[in-house]
Amino acid sequence: MSGTSLDGVDGVLVQFDDGAGAAGRVLADASVVMPAPLRDALLALQQPGNDELHRAAQAGAALADLYATVVQRLLTAATLTPAEVAAIGAHGQTVRHMPPGHPRLRPDEAPYTLQLLAPARLAEATSITVVADFRSRDIAAGGQGAPLVPAFHRAAFGRAGEALAVVNIGGIANLTAMRADGGVRGLDTGPGNVLLDGWCERHTGARYDADGAWSRTGRVLPALLAELLADPYFHRTGARSTGRDHFHLGWLDAALARHGPARPADVQATLVALTAETIARAVLGADWGGEAPRRVLVCGGGAHNGALLDALRARLPSITVETTASAGWPPQWVEAAAFAWLAREALCGRFGNVPDVTGARGPRLLGAIYPVG
Structure with missing residues (x-):
């Protein structure tokens, strides 16, 4: 892969x-x-x-x-x-x-x-x-x-009678929502690491922000976050998928042009908030058939970004957020x-x-x- x-x-x-x-x-x-x-x-x-x-x-x-x-x-x-x-x-x-x-x-x-x-x-x-x-x-x-991984997520992590969310945070993040009645739903939530990695490489030379350390030196810019969240993709209903041809640094640059100058570390912190917010909205907005999940299992490269996992936990305080390693599958x-x-x-x-x-x-x-x- x-x-x-x-x-x-x-x-x-x-x-x-x-x-x-x-x-x-x-x-x-x-x-x-x-x-x-x-x-x-x-x-x-x-x-x-x-x-x-x-x-x-x-x-x-x-x-x-x-x-x-x-x-x-x-x-x-x-x-x-x-x-x-x-x-x-x-x-x-x-x-x-x-x-x-x-x-x-x-x-x-x-x-x-x-x-x-x-x-x-x-x-x-x-x-x-x-x-x-x-x-x-x-x-x-x-x-x-896309996403095509939900069928495998059901085979690997599904348990009868348990509602469970699995989130793969690669370049694009996707959600698998497994209902307690056995039904499965899923969608691409939006950017996962694609903007985080690109912005980090542009300003630091590193291909990714290890453990989210650089993002922790910045602060979330609420106006910029609102500008990013206004994208129509985040307001679509039903089946949806996306990729780098939609969410790329040019997309971010256009939003920054509308927002005005910002410190690079603050933009990185805001991108962490964007990924966490769009994942959390998808989890909370999924059709769970009446029983919300108690756990979210995270896999993919984003599972190694501590700042991102902390942001997701803060946004989902009543749900346990942990990596798939807890279920016997290392995220990679x-x-x-x-x-x-x-x-x-x-x-x-x-x-x-x-x-x-x-x-x-x-x-x-x-x-x-x-x-x-």
């Missing part, structure tokens, strides 16, 4: 039981940092530019090679051969996400989502079947194509494991989306399969 934050590639090797829906057991994990040239190439492809097709093809191939490095590290750590692995679930790198309702889509234009990768190259490099392109079938069925494992799980579901011919989450017309089998050999 390489997410919106573009900080690296995370991989897990998961062993599944035969039972449908089982979350699996992690045998090994590995991560590699995203090389700066590839990261810059992928960032450039977030916006229109010259020779996009060639640049996209080259970036997809380079990403496949990086995925192959992670796969080899996993095999070495677990002392397994490629023949012992059923498949690689490879998400690819989202460079455009324009689902139904996206403000940049004209009424006569088709919605789409694009995750760059070269799955055939990955299959050749690893001698393992690859399952990729998980989102496009849900889009074709009228859905948002969860999203990669979700796409391993979705690959397993595809190989078994089982549906992977949750229509109540994405808004698709019905359940769909997700992923294109590239068999080895």
